[in-house]
Amino acid sequence: MTAAETHDVVVAGGGPAGLATATEAAHAGLDVLLVEREAEIGSPVHTSGATAPATVERYGVPQELYHPITSLRFAGPEREAVFKYDKPVLVIIDVRGTYKFLGARAAEAGVDIRTGATARQPVLDDAGAVTGLAIEAGDEESQLAAKVVVDASGYRAAISKLAGLHTGFERFGVGAEVELIAPSCRQDEALLIVGSRYAPAGYAWVFPWGQQRVRVGVGVHHGDVRSDPRDHLELLLTEADRVGVDLTDAQRTEDHFGLIPADGLAPRFAGNGILAVGDAACQATLVVGEGIRVSLDAGGEAGRVIAAAIQNGTQASGGLAPYEATFRRANERSLNIGRYINRRLATFDDEEWNEKLELLQAVPRGTLPRLLQSDFSIGTALTMLTGHPRLWGRVARYADELELLRLPLNEGR
Ligand SMILES: Cc1cc2nc3c(=O)[nH]c(=O)nc-3n(C[C@H](O)[C@H](O)[C@H](O)COP(=O)(O)OP(=O)(O)OC[C@H]3O[C@@H](n4cnc5c(N)ncnc54)[C@H](O)[C@@H]3O)c2cc1C
Known part of the structure; x- marks a missing residue:
């Protein structure tokens, strides 16, 4: 031709x-x-649209197309960690x-x-x-x-x-999500839910994006488990109050489904x-x-x-x-460390999640958004460790395994 x-x-x-x-x-x-x-x-939407405020600013996205988040909450089987901020640390975009x-x-x-x-x-x-x-x-x-x-x-x-x-x-994060009009749901807080009930080998989320709109989703890693995130999502929607989310009178407006490769670069x-x-x-x-x-x-x-x-x-x-x-x-380097963490998180049972959430609460709140973005620069690590001795033992324990500094030199896929 x-x-x-x-x-x-x-x-x-x-x-x-x-x-x-x-x-x-x-x-x-x-x-x-x-x-x-x-x-x-x-269209169709296949992402939940959370990103850094700096990103929407850098690309000149108009303000009416994103919603600011000033509270991050992590809910585990029996523990939770909450981080509150004066300024937005995350935005949820109108995808x-x-x-x-x-x-x-x-x-x-x-x-x-x-x-x-x-x-x-x-x-x-x-x-x-x-x-x-x-x-x-x-x-x-x-x-x-x-x-x-x-x-x-x-x-x-x-x-x-x-x-x-x-x-x-070969390994994918598989996500199912619904969009709701949920008049009683908080609009300032992004919630990540971990543990076997709603998100085995993955996590669930509740992301508000303004005008009573909320995305509720579940992602699991295929490669680690074969369960259908849609089943977990339905369960989460019926008992959202168990994780402190009020979906009273919520109306479902859209269903989303998507995959993200999770093999590493x-x-x-x-x-x-x-x-x-x-x-x-x-x-x-x-x-x-x-x-x-x-x-x-x-x-x-x-x-x-x-x-x-x-x-x-x-x-x-x-x-x-x-x-x-x-x-x-x-x-x-940061992506490799993020991939390592992603694979470890996928193996946690509920007891480990409770323990990790207790530890997470000790992370300085300013550092958390950077860690979520896989910013594992030395600067971030030092900021995190300074003044937080509870974290030192853990980092020392994992340092060998991570081969923190050598990772990018030695690892391909
Ligand atoms: C459930 C879920 C939730 C997520 N949540 C977030 C989040 O909150 N924040 C975040 O930053 N990231 C999130 N991600 C990841 C993020 O969505 C992706 O990393 C990002 O969309 C990648 O952008 P892309 O342009 O590479 O691919 P895509 O966004 O997938 O775009 C690919 C485009 O190519 C088109 N296309 C496909 N095949 C062809 C073809 N053969 N010919 C022509 N066009 C084609 C598709 O229709 C699509 O428009 C999420 C992913 C999933 C699956």
Whole structure:
């Protein structure tokens, strides 16, 4: 099949990773096409939308599209830990609204967004470099020529696998969520629930996002357990008062379902003529499965590297490698520690959770949001330990196992 169209960059997937990559590449003056298989950007929703206040500020998301959280509560089988703040430490975004805003921002930068178009497979040359993408829209199949193809299609990483960039993922966080109009539910507090009753090998959440709207969800790790998060979610909804959540007169407005890869960073996510961004490269932090911020930031970096490589004509001969190198330098160590913690948390029984929540209460409240984002920098660790001797013994106990400083040097996937 001959190429129907030619573009500098073709991006597969219109989530945060694809939109950020496309926007940055278009800002650099490139001709960018983004294909999204769904009929519109932002639907259906498959994320619960919690992110850092700094992220929405950095990307200029309008205030009416996010809701501030000033209290974090962790509920275990018999213990809980509560952290209260003067300023928002977390925001819950209007997912559809925010993704549409990011889509409009991409279009403004010059990105051609084609919805209802599914990326099917990469086109490879004899040397194995990617030179285009086959897509399907309605009954029409076509082949697009591109200097760079970006796989931002999420957890399946289908284009990366077919291009031989990496082999995909085997362990996934599987999440089921409902949106409610819940007039009696607190709107200032995000709640994470742990323990076997509602979230074996995972956690459940209650995230308010303004105007009486609340997302209640359960995520479990397939690979560790096979239970269906929807069953646990139904139980949680019927007995929410047991975890201090008032769902009196709540009305269910939407059901969501989604997967997030939980294997750890892909062994390779920049090749010749192709790179993977976001969940397609397993870039989310795994302590609580936070991928929106990372996908946006990684996409920005990907867009800049693509522009430089195309300008130098090196996109098929190693010119995309700096994207992977920069991402690894900035994130790999923390992501590896987060993955380690994620795997350990998945093995806790209820007794261990009670014990850990008691310990969690000793973590300085200023440090907690950073730990949830998998920021395990030395600075964060020192802040946490200073003045909190109760934590010292634990850290010493786990330090060997974590191989804290050597981890990124020794570990692949
Ligand atoms: C249940 C759940 C809750 C979560 N909660 C949070 C949270 O609170 N905070 C947070 O930061 N992260 C959260 N995450 C993680 C976060 O949603 C992801 O890490 C993030 O969405 C990754 O962005 P992405 O752009 O890589 O992928 P996605 O958001 O998955 O976007 C991929 C896009 O590609 C499209 N697509 C797929 N295949 C094709 C194809 N072949 N052709 C064209 N288009 C295609 C999809 O329709 C989609 O629009 C959660 C994940 C799950 C599953």
